[in-house]
Amino acid sequence: MVNLAIQTNLDTSGSYLPIGLQLLFAAGMIVTLMGVTHLLGPKRRTADKLQNFASGIESHGEARQPIAIKYFLTAILFVLFDVEVIFFYPYAVNFRELGWSGFYAVLLFVAFFLCGFIYIIRRGALKWED
Amino acid sequence: MNAVLLSGLLGVVMMFASFLFRTKAPVRILAILGMAVLLVANVLDTKGIHFFHVNTTGFLSFTGYALFFNTIVIACTLIFFLISSKDMQKVGNHYAEYFALIFFILTGIFLVTAFTNLLILFIGIEIISIPLYILTGSAKKDLKSNEAALKYFLMGAFSTGVMLMGIALIYGATGTFDITKMNIAGLLKSNLLTAGMLMLLFSMCFKVSIAPFHFWTPDVYDGAPNVFTSFMATIVKVGIFVGFLHLFYTAFDAIALQWKIWMAVLAALTLLVGNITAVFQQSVKRMLAYSSISQAGFMLFALVAMNETAHEGLLLYAIAYCLATIGVFGIISKMTDYSFDGFNGLAGHQPLVALCVAIFMLSLAGIPLSAGFLAKFYMLKAVIQAGGYMWLVIFGVLMAAVSAYYYFRVIQAMYFKEGPNHFSGISAFEKCVLVGICVLIVFTGLFPNIIFGWMYF
Numbered sequence: 001m002v003n004l005a006i007q008t009n010l011d012t013s014g015s016y017l018p019i020g021l022q023l024l025f026a027a028g029m030i031v032t033l034m035g036v037t038h039l040l041g042p043k044r045r046t047a048d049k050l051q052n053f054a055s056g057i058e059s060h061g062e063a064r065q066p067i068a069i070k071y072f073l074t075a076i077l078f079v080l081f082d083v084e085v086i087f088f089y090p091y092a093v094n095f096r097e098l099g100w101s102g103f104y105a106v107l108l109f110v111a112f113f114l115c116g117f118i119y120i121i122r123r124g125a126l127k128w129e130d
Numbered sequence: 131m132n133a134v135l136l137s138g139l140l141g142v143v144m145m146f147a148s149f150l151f152r153t154k155a156p157v158r159i160l161a162i163l164g165m166a167v168l169l170v171a172n173v174l175d176t177k178g179i180h181f182f183h184v185n186t187t188g189f190l191s192f193t194g195y196a197l198f199f200n201t202i203v204i205a206c207t208l209i210f211f212l213i214s215s216k217d218m219q220k221v222g223n224h225y226a227e228y229f230a231l232i233f234f235i236l237t238g239i240f241l242v243t244a245f246t247n248l249l250i251l252f253i254g255i256e257i258i259s260i261p262l263y264i265l266t267g268s269a270k271k272d273l274k275s276n277e278a279a280l281k282y283f284l285m286g287a288f289s290t291g292v293m294l295m296g297i298a299l300i301y302g303a304t305g306t307f308d309i310t311k312m313n314i315a316g317l318l319k320s321n322l323l324t325a326g327m328l329m330l331l332f333s334m335c336f337k338v339s340i341a342p343f344h345f346w347t348p349d350v351y352d353g354a355p356n357v358f359t360s361f362m363a364t365i366v367k368v369g370i371f372v373g374f375l376h377l378f379y380t381a382f383d384a385i386a387l388q389w390k391i392w393m394a395v396l397a398a399l400t401l402l403v404g405n406i407t408a409v410f411q412q413s414v415k416r417m418l419a420y421s422s423i424s425q426a427g428f429m430l431f432a433l434v435a436m437n438e439t440a441h442e443g444l445l446l447y448a449i450a451y452c453l454a455t456i457g458v459f460g461i462i463s464k465m466t467d468y469s470f471d472g473f474n475g476l477a478g479h480q481p482l483v484a485l486c487v488a489i490f491m492l493s494l495a496g497i498p499l500s501a502g503f504l505a506k507f508y509m510l511k512a513v514i515q516a517g518g519y520m521w522l523v524i525f526g527v528l529m530a531a532v533s534a535y536y537y538f539r540v541i542q543a544m545y546f547k548e549g550p551n552h553f554s555g556i557s558a559f560e561k562c563v564l565v566g567i568c569v570l571i572v573f574t575g576l577f578p579n580i581i582f583g584w585m586y587f
Contacts, residue, residue: 013321115142122149 073125084113131192132171132181133200134240140164141233148226158215161229165208168236172201188308189247196244198584199372199445203239206365206452207232213460213563214357220463221268221355228268231261232361239369243376248297248307251373255293255337258366259286265358266350278353285346289336296329309381318385327382331389334374338367340396340430341403344423348407351419359415360459363422368448371429375444378433386436394434394522400427401529408536415468417536418458421494424533425451428509428526434519435512442582443508449574449581450501454490457567460560461487467552473540474549483556484544486564493571495537496530501574506530 052059091098091106098105120126143164147157171181176197211229218228238257245251263286267279297307303323304312317323332343339347351359382389404424411417429447432440461483465472477484493502510523543549556564574581 112142115145119145119149 070128077120077125081113081117131184131186131190132175133168133204134190134237134244135182135184136168136171137233137236137240140168141230141237144226144230144233148224148230151226154219154225157226157229158211161215161226162208162211164229164233165204165211169201169204169208172197172204176201189250190241190244191246192244195441195445196372196376199243199448200240202445202448202452203236203243203365203369206449206456207236207361209453209563209567210361210365210456210460213456213560213567214360214463216557216560217357217460217463218355221357222270224268228265228358231265235261235361235366239366242369242373245373245376246308246310246380248300248309251377252290252293252297254373255370256290258370259290259337262286262358262362262366265362266354268358269355272353272355274353275355276353278350281346281353282350285336289333289343292329292336293333296326296331296333299323299326299329302326309377312381314382315384323385324388327385327389330377331392334370334377335396337370338374338426338429339423340426341400341423344400344403344426347423348416348419351422352413352416356415356459356463359419360456360463363418363459364452364455367422367426368429368444368452371426371432372444372448375432375441379436383436390434390436393430394519397427397430397434398522398525400424400430401526405529405532405536409532411536412470413468414470414473414540415462417470418455418462421533421536422455424529425494427529428506431509431513431522431526434522435509435516437512437516439508439512439515443505443512446501446508446574446578446581447505450493450505450571453567453571453574454493454502457486457490457564458494460564461556464554464556465552466554470539470543471549472552473543474547475551476544476553478548479551480553480556482561483553483564486568487544488541489568489571491537491540493575495534497534499572499575501571501578504575504578 087109088106091102094102144157144161147160151157151160174181175192176194215229219225221228235258238254238259238261241250241254241257245254263279263283266282267275269275299322300312301307303317303320303326304314306312314323336343336346351363354362378389401424404420404422404427408417408420408424411420425447429444429451432444432447435443462468473487476487489500493500496502496506506526510526513519513523513526
């Protein structure tokens with residue numbers, strides 16, 4: 001191991017040397033490992049093996065076909081509300097420490113959350129049949 | 131703080147209005163009333179009457195300047211609603227949501243004008259940008275609108291990334307997000323700080339379409355529905371400009387030597403590119419897109435000068451530029467042909483409308499007695515007072531002369547050419563609003579001291 005002298009002044013390019021070395025090492029590691037496996041590993045190409053993996057069933061058709069926009073809408077709304085729900089976890093952990101002011105803050109958060117929810121329901125964003 | 135919270139709440143109210151009202155008229159009335167309430171609330175805030183008591187120490191500081199600017203922004207949006215809200219119906223089916231998004235954008239502008247923390251700057255810019263991407267693409271069946279929205283979104287997201295990187299580097303150099311506590315004078319030779327400052331400069335330049343970061347502007351302004359082009363070219367642009375000035379005035383004044391010359395070069399380049407390209411346009415809408423680039427060049431003079439006159443000048447510029455451009459776009463969205471030929475003979479068919487367009491164009495060109503003249507005058511005066519950039523002043527005057535060519539082309543088409551009527555009609559109320567805007571422009575041009583009097587009382 002080379003002992004790198006770390007300068008006390010943090011704002012010079014020299015102080016980033018360890019990070020640069022680490023980047024080089026990481027890239028080198030990947031290149032070496034992939035190269036070695038490609039060179040040394042045995043290769044038996046059969047028709048079955050070269051097929052795309054589709055969870056064990058035979059693949060059929062193209063992956064890129066048009067899908068109804070409502071799938072995306074439902075998916076993106078799920079992500080949105082899922083992320084909002086995650087904010088309850090940090091509150092639940094600090095429930096006692098935050099006291100009443102924390103409770104009001106969370107009530108406000110829930111109120112905004114509900115506003116959005118009522119809005120998407122009333123605008124028919126989750127209606128599946130046309 | 132009144133305006134920030136109220137505009138957010140009004141945005142939510144407008145969202146609910148989309149399913150509470152069956153017809154469009156109550157939605158429009160609600161939006162206009164909401165904007166009037168916002169105006170009153172903000173004026174009361176200026177007078178020291180606060181509806182909400184929220185501790186924003188270290189994040190927001192509502193100075194008199196910021197509050198007065200917010201009043202201008204709200205008043206301009208109110209005028210925009212009065213003249214263009216009927217035309218928004220033509221864009222698509224989500225009438226109430228358009229108002230909701232505009233209220234949210236205003237929230238973003240209020241944050242950007244009053245931030246003292248880089249995180250708030252970032253959040254404000256994002257609150258402004260994301261609704262704008264939606265509004266740009268709101269004409270869903272129009273391919274040009276879709277293209278404009280996609281272009282704006284991709285480039286805007288990229289420039290936001292650059293801004294975040296800049297903020298991260300500045301945090302790395304100074305150890306704080308608070309622009310009042312950065313103590314930059316001690317870090318004169320920090321490369322990290324310079325790199326971060328440059329990245330912030332580039333991304334802010336992108337948001338206000340300064341050359342060479344302006345390439346999205348013509349396509350986006352041309353593709354977006356007329357009413358929303360009017361809003362984003364005026365109110366949003368001056369709003370971000372005040373944030374831009376505030377950021378560099380408060381945070382980076384100590385290292386002004388590093389960036390001031392580049393600011394002057396950017397201003398000159400923007401004036402050159404905007405004006406010269408505008409001369410060759412055939413469509414008035416696209417000409418106005420380039421004219422908005424060149425006007426941004428003039429507004430950038432404030433960042434070169436960085437003094438009291440520059441602050442006053444930017445306020446005047448905001449009033450002059452917003453009023454005139456909103457008025458012109460209000461008329462363009464009632465035209466069936468946006469080319470210069472479409473304006474042929476308008477004076478014969480609609481004498482009052484043509485007179486208003488003429489006054490707006492004269493103000494944009496900076497002819498004396500109009501607000502536009504005074505705004506340009508203050509910008510040039512500020513740079514002269516700051517000293518050292520005489521070449522920029524001379525160049526600015528030259529470019530203002532070039533700009534007169536394409537603004538006068540519209541007047542010439544209206545008064546000295548003959549053509550069929552491309553104007554689809556205007557209500558008596560909208561005519562009154564147009565005349566009101568004209569009166570305001572001339573009034574501001576004649577008595578600017580009254581406006582500054584409001585600011586400092």
